[in-house]
Every structure is written in structure tokens, then in C-alpha cells.
Amino acid sequence: MKQDTAANQPKIGCMESREPLKHAPLAFAGIWIIIVTCTLTNLFVLRNPVLMLTVIPIAICVTYAHKRMAAARAEDIVKARKQSNG
């Protein structure tokens, strides 16, 4: 059998992320702080509602990312319940 050399062995440790679903709210809070700051600045400091349009593309991205994370979390919960029920 062909032996794996050190170069070919995948070091999967650096690819792994630990519980990304559990800690995602921290980073989501970060991006929402930026979006809310820009929105409030546009509305109350600059008083230019046209600038509100600039928030739309990133808000769509973040909402979609939220949706994907929520779907993954829901799937995990269903799986865990099925496993616990045997």
C-alpha cells in the first residue's frame, strides 16, 4: 500500500473551526453594529435618506447568512432529537 508522505498528509486541524454555530452571534453583532451605525448616521446626522440605499446590499447578505445559520442550527437540533429518541 502506498504510504502517505508528510507533505501529502492533510493537516485537518487548521481547517477546523470550533462550534461556529454557537459563536456566530458575536460576529453577527459586529456586522449589525456597523450597519446600524451607518444607518443612524445617514438618517440623523447627514439627514440624507438616499444614502439609506447603500445599506441594502450588505443587509441582504447578512440576512441571508443569518438564514443559512438558522437552517443549519435547526437541522442539528432535529438530528440531535432523532438520536436521543433512538
Place this chain on the structure above:
Amino acid sequence: MDKSKLILIIPAAFVMGFIVVHSLRVNGPALTRKFFFWSFLYCYTKEFINAHSRQPEYFSSGLELFGTPMMVPFGWVISIYLSWFLAECILCPRGRNPAKVLPTVGLSSMIIACISFMVECSGGNMGWWEWNYSVPGLWHENALLKMPVKIIGGWGTTNLIFMSFFMVYVVSPWREVRHKALKIIGIFIAVGIPLGLLASNLVTRGLIVAPIVTMTAFMFLLWPRLRDYRASRGRRVIDSAREMRGRRSLD
């Protein structure tokens, strides 16, 4: 210092705290250290070169280190991390997927372009920084909501170059992928950047779509390579990784 800048600095400090804690918990201390060190060095160098060039693209004030405004590299680091996080949320919400390293780089560049659209328009209108419209390609008629349209492509390009190297050399474990990434970056430098510069010099006011079209065209150029990579290399590596884990558990 202009007190209105506190509207930017205070939330940015909170966001920085959040993302550092997030990275420590999800990526671990080693990868966190590497990400923040390399991204800050890359962004600071970029801004240092801009600040000391004959025609700086923008003028800003505030805390400076060797003539470079420090808020800018910090803003870059925050944006790069958040776009990386959002791209991974969309492509692989359960954790990093070896087959999706390069698509993550592409998508994060698209997302950072969206972030730039929002931040640049607000910041430019607040007067936190001022664009130097005497630089070719940044002229005033080519500005939308006080933001030169070229800048969106610039954010995407900066992120693409950093993330390609970071994901492939630091995060990804395979040496073979490095050659593929170098090819992709080479194609981008040879085709994507001239196309982007051409588009941003040709567009007239309001044609914000031009840099986005350029980025999309570039993604199409990349797609066959990404698809081949995902189909062959990615699957094989995942399989071999699983096999290794199986062997370890048997031992």
C-alpha cells in the same frame, strides 16, 4: 480631532472586541494571531504606500503612525474578517469546508464590496476622509454619493489578494492548492485589474454597476477552475482526511 469621528471610532472599537473574541473561540489562538498580524501588516503597508505616494488617493486625519492614519488599517481588518465570516456562513455554516476554500475567497470579496459601498458613502459624506480627485480614475464626475465608483473594485481586489494568500498559505493544509491559487492570482493581476481600471476609467457618473460587472466577469473566469478543484481535489482530500481519522480511531 474631529469629534464626529467618535461616531466611527466607538462602534468600531466594540466590533473589534467582538470579532477578536469570536475568532479566539472559533479559530483558536494560533489562527487568530496569524490572521490579525498578517492582515494588519498587509493593510498598514498598503496605506503607508498610499500616504507616502506622490498623489495620495485620499486625505484623512486622526491618530497617525509614520504618517499613516491608524483608523484605516483597523477598518480594513474588521471588514476583511467580517466578509470572511459572512462568506463562510453562506457557503459552509457548519464549519470550514476544505472543498470551499477558494469559493470563500471569491464570495468574501463580493461581500466586502457591499460593505465598502455602505461605509464609503457614509464616511465620505461625513467628511471623515476626503478623496483626492486629481488622481486619475477618481475624478469628481465619476463619484456616486461622494464615493468614487472605482473604490468598490479596489476593496474587492485588496480582499481577494490578501484572502487568496491567507486561506491558501495559512488556513488550507494542501501544498498542491498553492500552485492553483498562484495561477488564479496571476490571472487576476493580468486580466482582472486592467479590466477593472479600464471599466472605472470609462464609466460615467451613476454607472456603479461597472466594477461589479468586472468582478462578476472575473468570477466567471474563475468558475471552471473552482468547479474542477471542488470536483477533484477537494473530494479526494476530504476522503483521505476521513480515512486518516478512521485509521487513527482503529489504532
